[in-house]
Amino acid sequence: xxxxxxxxxxxxxxxxxxxxxxxxxxxxxxxxxxxxxxxxxxxxxxxxxxxxxxxxxxxxxxxxxxxxxxxxxxxxxxxxxxxxxxxxxxxxxxxxxxxxxxxxxxxxxxxxxxxxxxxxxxxxxxxxxxxxxxxxxxxxxxxxxxxxxxxxxxxxxxxxxxxxxxxxxxxxxxxxxxxxxxxxxxxxxxxxxxxxxxxxxxxxxxxxxxxxxxxxxxxxxxxxxxxxxxxxxxxxxxxxxxxxxxxxxxxxxxxxxxxxxxxxxxxxxxxxxxxxxxxxxxxxxxxxxxxxxxxxxxxxxxxxxxxxxxxxxxxxxxxxxxxxxxxxxxxxxxxxxxxxxxxxxxxxxxxxxxxxxxxxxxxxxxxxxxxxxxxxxxxxxxxxxxxxx
Amino acid sequence: xxxxxxxxxxxxxxxxxxxxxxxxxxxxxxxxxxxxxxxxxxxxxxxxxxxxxxxxxxxxxxxxxxxxxxxxxxxxxxxxxxxxxxxxxxxxxxxxxxxxxxxxxxxxxxxxxxxxxxxxx
Numbered sequence: 001x002x003x004x005x006x007x008x009x010x011x012x013x014x015x016x017x018x019x020x021x022x023x024x025x026x027x028x029x030x031x032x033x034x035x036x037x038x039x040x041x042x043x044x045x046x047x048x049x050x051x052x053x054x055x056x057x058x059x060x061x062x063x064x065x066x067x068x069x070x071x072x073x074x075x076x077x078x079x080x081x082x083x084x085x086x087x088x089x090x091x092x093x094x095x096x097x098x099x100x101x102x103x104x105x106x107x108x109x110x111x112x113x114x115x116x117x118x119x120x121x122x123x124x125x126x127x128x129x130x131x132x133x134x135x136x137x138x139x140x141x142x143x144x145x146x147x148x149x150x151x152x153x154x155x156x157x158x159x160x161x162x163x164x165x166x167x168x169x170x171x172x173x174x175x176x177x178x179x180x181x182x183x184x185x186x187x188x189x190x191x192x193x194x195x196x197x198x199x200x201x202x203x204x205x206x207x208x209x210x211x212x213x214x215x216x217x218x219x220x221x222x223x224x225x226x227x228x229x230x231x232x233x234x235x236x237x238x239x240x241x242x243x244x245x246x247x248x249x250x251x252x253x254x255x256x257x258x259x260x261x262x263x264x265x266x267x268x269x270x271x272x273x274x275x276x277x278x279x280x281x282x283x284x285x286x287x288x289x290x291x292x293x294x295x296x297x298x299x300x301x302x303x304x305x306x307x308x309x310x311x312x313x314x315x316x317x318x319x320x321x322x323x324x325x326x327x328x329x330x331x332x333x334x335x336x337x338x339x340x341x342x343x344x345x346x347x348x349x350x351x352x353x354x355x356x357x358x359x360x361x362x363x364x365x366x367x368x369x370x371x372x373x374x375x376x377x378x379x380x381x382x383x384x385x386x387x388x389x
Numbered sequence: 390x391x392x393x394x395x396x397x398x399x400x401x402x403x404x405x406x407x408x409x410x411x412x413x414x415x416x417x418x419x420x421x422x423x424x425x426x427x428x429x430x431x432x433x434x435x436x437x438x439x440x441x442x443x444x445x446x447x448x449x450x451x452x453x454x455x456x457x458x459x460x461x462x463x464x465x466x467x468x469x470x471x472x473x474x475x476x477x478x479x480x481x482x483x484x485x486x487x488x489x490x491x492x493x494x495x496x497x498x499x500x501x502x503x504x505x506x507x508x509x510x
Contacts, residue, residue, distance in 0.1 A: 040422045337445070
């Protein structure tokens with residue numbers, strides 16, 4: 001129960017703000033980050049589901065990958081930069097529309113996942129030939145090396161992880177955004193743009209990691225604290241730490257890299273088929289394409305499932321999942337207590353034949369069997385913004 | 390009535406040869422929202438330092454160790470329905486179990502309130 005020393009950890013432009021707010025700082029991805037504020041994880045979680053939570057996610061890895069020699073033709077320049085990144089990922093980068101963001105996966109030759117990331121195409125034709133790429137904190141150094149190597153002199157990667165990256169999440173986030181940067185409140189889901197503001201240029205995307213409507217905001221380091229302060233003057237907004245970020249994403253059924261995804265897990269095993277572009281799959285032009293085609297065809301060893309457990313005992317990462325005779329079928333990759341459902345929930349891997357909705361499954365916690373049921377993901381329905389058509 | 394503390398943040402409040410065990414306010418604050426408590430069986434015998442209970446917060450499971458050797462006399466069943474009592478009232482309604490001491494001299498090695506305050510400063 002001793003406090004973990006947080007010296008020698010990296011800080012964000014908002015670290016002083018977290019300390020002033022009474023945030024409990026813990027090491028995460030090499031950074032000192034607030035796991036919670038005095039209100040506590042459950043209160044912060046519920047506030048985000050009902051109002052708007054403000055998260056510091058500056059530990060993550062935003063970057064811009066830009067073509068060195070642009071032709072001046074926006075479409076040709078986008079195709080050129082997309083062609084440099086596509087050999088690393090299974091997503092359709094060429095097909096991104098201006099201003100569109102796509103979730104994709106960085107794969108190894110065995111079809112395992114090196115990271116999950118967001119790749120976006122700028123809206124402004126003047127910025128064509130650049131991609132906005134956001135990767136995870138723990139993997140960013142390796143990812144950036146990999147991407148820069150793939151660009152092989154034809155493009156440059158500029159890290160923006162000295163900046164502030166704020167996430168504003170929850171049903172009231174859009175109203176808060178309307179008061180801050182009105183034009184950004186009109187973004188569609190998984191769209192982004194650059195916006196002039198009182199805090200210099202902000203790169204704002206309508207995206208997040210909670211299952212709620214919301215925004216992620218990249219801000220220059222010198223303006224990050226002022227933007228944070230401004231957002232917190234709105235009574236609909238409260239600061240939320242990484243603890244609730246984890247419980248929110250778990251309820252939303254979203255995988256966490258290093259837990260639900262790792263170098264052995266393929267996108268198909270993880271149930272992320274939507275992130276494997278059909279064009280790319282048919283072309284087989286990405287690392288591990290043969291395995292992914294085989295698994296897509298149904299030859300699959302394990303799949304990611306959601307499990308809701310009986311009782312109240314949280315079943316956490318690493319817990320074994322066993323069949324009636326006690327044989328191991330798989331294990332839990334992330335799990336905890338759902339504040340929304342007031343029940344223990346988890347994600348883990350099971351053989352496809354045991355992974356049907358309603359299947360009973362047993363986890364072993366401290367040598368005791370804990371019964372649960374396979375349920376459909378997400379545990380709590382997504383409430384992303386959908387533009388009325 | 391005296392209260393003694395362990396370096397792992399359990400308290401034991403003594404009344405004669407019986408002690409009431411729980412976790413300190415400092416500990417509950419560190420753990421955050423508690424969602425489940427696994428209590429020992431009444432009648433169970435512990436050696437000092439044995440794992441006696443488990444407290445699960447939203448973030449993590451934490452073992453609670455027996456501050457002294459002895460036999461469990463009673464457990465706080467109210468925690469099964471409302472584990473948050475440990476957050477709200479760790480010294481009162483959030484007690485975990487009572488224990489009959491086998492070896493009162495073990496208390497010598499535990500901290501008094503002043504020493505514990507230093508320990509958590």
